[in-house]
Amino acid sequence: MGTRELGLPERVPSAGELPASVTVWEVGPRDGLQNEKAIVPVEVKLEFLDRLAGAGLTTLEATSFVHPKWVPQLADAEQLLARLDRREGVRYPVLVPNEKGLNRALDAGVEHIAIFASATETFARKNLNSSLDEQFAMFEPVVTRAREAGLDVRGYLSMCFGDPWEGVVPAKQVAAAGRRLLDMGCSQLSLGDTIGVATAGQVENLIGLFGDVGTLAVHFHDTYGQALANTLAALRCGVSTVDASAGGLGGCPYAESATGNLATEDLVWMLEGLGVATGVDLDALVGASVWMAGQLGRPSPSRVVAALCPPGPRPGPGAPPPGAPEQKQS
């Protein structure tokens, strides 16, 4: 039965150049849960984080200090961090929107924050009520103070490829905005395709405008089905940090409010097959996502999770194995 029994693909490296290992930046507990309708109890979040760490994920974006008025789903950030059982070798970055958020993060003793900027004027205005320039002016003291306090800072850049109001976003504009985040002290820049419209050539083109791919991460949404193909393109450019959400948390693609985060399992399946090390135990990860889906009361939108753990009653002995097609020919 080969590796199929273990729920893993055959391992065949790609002929193209790929990084030897990839850091999966797990955003499910933050980007995932903030986009779920349900407000999840803090105990469930804590167990979810623990299961994800147990599956071998080493970067867990744990929560956000955005004002609870905007994201009630993560209003328990302080509580969660106070009760978090931090594992050795695991980072727990938190999202910080502004100086007030930074104060809360510092009070909570976090070591790693992320800020969330826009690559377009319109989204900066819609999301932050500021212009592009004003947003950077707002972030500058956040990053400076965080760095002075010894914190590591990641910069998210959203709307890097398309913007629902502005349409196509010029790559040079995105690269300039990204450069400002790096220059102000972000150690990593996560390029986000917030509305999921990018295709592989756009991805290569934008990454090519940055000198040092070592500081880059990619954050793709699967709204148009492109997330994994775009990830493959980014890996070929040398990017080795990829954002993903366990179980595809954060929006079912069939729901109207879909955000369609790339599912960590679908990413890990590809990386396993390509022989790119992630340190993630896929079975344990699927287990964590199935458990979380049970808490949310709906199936996981991850294709790998659905394939390995189809919802509904388990087949009895003698039933065809998972993936077995029905007989089609006479």
Next chain:
Amino acid sequence: MGTRELGLPERVPSAGELPASVTVWEVGPRDGLQNEKAIVPVEVKLEFLDRLAGAGLTTLEATSFVHPKWVPQLADAEQLLARLDRREGVRYPVLVPNEKGLNRALDAGVEHIAIFASATETFARKNLNSSLDEQFAMFEPVVTRAREAGLDVRGYLSMCFGDPWEGVVPAKQVAAAGRRLLDMGCSQLSLGDTIGVATAGQVENLIGLFGDVGTLAVHFHDTYGQALANTLAALRCGVSTVDASAGGLGGCPYAESATGNLATEDLVWMLEGLGVATGVDLDALVGASVWMAGQLGRPSPSRVVAALCPPGPRPGPGAPPPGAPEQKQS
């Protein structure tokens, strides 16, 4: 607003070598509908085919001459072909399982057939009740007679990467089986990942075992979310015929019976973005799939269809454009 208003991605060719154009081999009317629970009236199938041709697709696998006992969904093959309004420049291949099926196809006046072989012993036995060798012996006279009658013959090869009973399928075994189909007179070989487990390196490796990529097509299922990434890998190897199913017909990934055909719209979105010509009008194609989804009474599993035409009431004036995220920060 750039091209977003038209529902198309920005066009940025990939730095990697890609074919200038791709032939989309549309399998929705056959592979899609045979895996749907509903039995669709012949009038609906005819209108679907007409809408797909109207969207610019030039290869429409129209139906199958498999015994109606096995595939009642396509029991109307003769009726459909008799009433089909063939468009100039469009091919309408049909699936033929054996000599009886070929007789029916010849009687119906088809010009192009496809046969469906297995790359593994177990699936040959399960699907055709024959060994690997016996299946080729069975297909040989089908292909020979079809060729003598002036028909073009495509060979499908299924289970090219993984098999639910045998696990990983050795690439050399697949290449040898494919070679037999080409040698017996198939003009094209479609390499099928029937259970959707393949990753990009496996795809490159298998394609590399064939001398002439011009005779190859790829047929990916999205069961593990890999279909489009694998397609990108195949395109980089020079493959220029890609099988896909309009609207992702043939199985919702969340259903237990999921087959998860690659959705034609998701493929075309990528190819449009990469500047690879397909001749397909994406808006018209989405329209055809939405119409068909209405006939089936369930939303299309295509991500592009869901993104461009979300189910539910249309937003009124002043509503945020499609893809607009909610405000997240204070």
